[in-house]
Amino acid sequence: MTTTSQPSTTTVTATVPPARNEPTQIKSDVDEKVANLSAKRDASWPSVLFYIHLNILGLYGIMVLFTNAYFTTVIFTVFLSFIGIIGVTCGAHRLWAHQTYEANTFLRLFLMLCQTMAGQGSIYDWVQYHRLHHRTFKTSDDPYYSEKDFLHAQVFAHIRNLSPKQEYLLKQVDMKDLEADKIVMFQKKFYWILYLIFFVLLPINAPLEYWDDSIQAALFVTFSLRYLIVLNISWLITSAHFIWGLDKKHKPSDSNMIFLVTKSYWPQYHYLLPFDYQTGEFGNYGSGCTTALIRVFAALGLAENLKTMTSDACKVGLSRSVDTGCPLVDCLTDAGKESMERLPRNHYLNKDKYF
Template sequence: MHIQDECSDKTCEAKPKENWKPKLNWPLVLFQIYLHTTALAGLWFMIHFAQWKTIIYLVFLVSFGMFGLTAGAHRLWAHETYKAAWPVRVFLMLMQTLSCQGTIYSWVLEHRIHHKHYGTDLDPFNYKRGFLYSQLTSHCVDSHPLRPQLEKEIDMTDIQNDAVVMFQKKYYWLLMPIFSLLLVVNAPVEYWEESILVSVLMIGSLRVTILLHALWLIPSSAIVWGLDPNNRKSEETILVFLVTKSLWPQYHYVLPWDYQCGEYGTYGQGCSTGFIRVLAAMRLAWGLTTITQAGIRTGLATAATTGKPVIKCLEEARTSTLIDEALGVESKFY
C-alpha cells in the first residue's frame, strides 16, 4: 500500500502542530480568475452562438477527459485498483492530458499525500477548512513548508516503472499544448467552420474549467456526498435534497484499493466502474481489486481474534481476482 501508511517516529516528531495558515499565491489567484472568467464567457457563447456540433464535441471531450481522471489517474495509477493493458494506459494517459492538470506522476504524488495526511494541515485539500478551500482555494495557495519532505516519504516506485506515465512526464509540456489545446481547439474551426472565438472559449477555457472542477471534486467529495461520522447534524444539510449522502466517501479513505468505490459518493455504480468492467470483459484489464461481504466478515473476525489492525486484516481479505475468475480473464497484453 502507498497510502495511509504510518509515518516514522522521527518524521512525526518533526511535524508541527496544525497551526499552519495558507498564504495566497497571487499569480495562481490571477490565473484562476482569468480561467473562470473566460469559462463563463465560453458558457455564454455556447448558449447563444455555438453550433450543435461544437456542443456535442465539448460533451465528448469532457466525458473522455473524465475517464482519464477517474478510471486512469485515480483508480489505475494512484490506488492501483486494477491493472490495464498498455493500449488502455496510453488511451487513459492521453485523456488525462486533456484536463491540463499536470502530469499523472505529479497528480498521483499529490493524491497519495492527500490520503496519507487526510484531514490535517499536511493534506493539500484539507476538508476541515471547508468546501471552498478544498475545492478551489487550496489550488491558489503556497504549498505547506514540509511539502518537499512529504514527497520524499511517498513510495512512487510503481509509477516510475510505468513507461506510459514516465513518457508523459518527460514530454508533458510538448504533449499538452499540442494535443490538449491546439488540436482540439482547431478541430471545430477546421472541420465545421465554427467561430475561432467560440472554439477558444468553449473548447479551451470552458472544457478545462469543467475538467479541473471535476478533478478537484475527487478530494472534496467527502464534503458533498459523505456523512461526517463526528457530526450528528451532518445528515441534516440541505444537500440531501440534491445528492445522495452516504458513508461511501469515508469507505474510500479506509479501503482505497477497491475499484468499485466511485469518486462522487457511489459504490459499484457509475460510468467509470462500468468502463473498468467492460475493459475486464474485453481482457484489457485484470486484477480488479475489491472485497466481498464474506471478506469483510473474515477480516473483522481476524482483527478481533488476533488483535491485528483492522485495516491490515481487511487488506489480507481483499479479492484481486474475483472478476478475473468469473470472466476467465487472462490478458495477452503486458
C-alpha cells in the same frame, strides 16, 4: 581470620555500552525535523489569477454556448470533457494512484492521453499529491484541506503553494511503481508539449477547421468552459467526502452541490480501503460510470486483476478485528486479498453473485 573479598562489578558495567535503538533514534530525528518545518501555506498568485480568469472566461463560454455555438461544438465539448474526466478517474486515480487493476500498454497509453486532456499536470505529480492526501487525510498536513470544509478542498487547496512541511512530506511518498512505468515517465518528461498539442491546440482548431464554427465558440466553449468543467469535476475526487461523507460536522445542506448530486457514503469507504476498483467517486458503490468502464476494459482484455472487496471478506475482516484486536483496516485488507484468490477471473461480469 581470613576475609573473603567480593568481586567488583564496577569495571564490568563501565565497559558495557548502553543499548541504542537505531531505527527509533532515526525516526525521532525525522519527526523532530518535520515538526520544526513551517506549516504555513502562501497564496500562489499565478494560480489565483489563472483561476479567476478561467472562471470568468468559462462563465462567458456558457453564454456563447447558448447564443453563438454550433450543436456540433457542444457535442464535441461534452465528449472532450468526458475524455478528460475518465483520464483522471479511470487512469490517474484508480489505475496509477491506487493500483486497483492492471492495464496493458494500449490502455495505459490511452488513459495517459485522456489524463493529459484534463489539464491537471502530469500523472506522476497528480498521483504524488493524491497519495499524500490519503496518507495525511483529516489532518492539517493534507494538501487538500480534508480537515476543513468543502470550499477549502475544492478551491483554496488549488490556489496555494504547499507549506515547507508538506513539501518535505511529498518527497517521502513512494513513487517507485510510477518511476518504473515508461508511459508515465514519458508523459512527465514531455507533459507541456503534450498539453499544448492535445489539450489546447487540437480542441480549439477542430471547430474552426472541420465545421467552420466561430472563434468565440472555439475559445470560450471548447477550451475555457471545458477546462472549467473538467477541473471542478475532477477536483471532487478529493473534496466529495464533504458532500457524501459521514462526518456530521459537514452537513450536505452546507453546500449547494447537494442539489446537483445524489447522496452516497462510499467516499468514506474509499479512504478506508482505497484498493477497491468499484469505489464510486461521484455516486453509488459499484454502479458508477468509471466502474462500468473498468469492467468494459476488462471484458475487452485490456485490463485484468480487478481488485475488490466482497461482502464475505468484510465479515471475515470484522470478525478477525474483534477476535484478535488487530487494526480493523489491516484485517479487512488481509481478508480482501484472501478472497480475491478465490474469485474467478471474470468476477467483474458476475457482480450480483459475489458482492
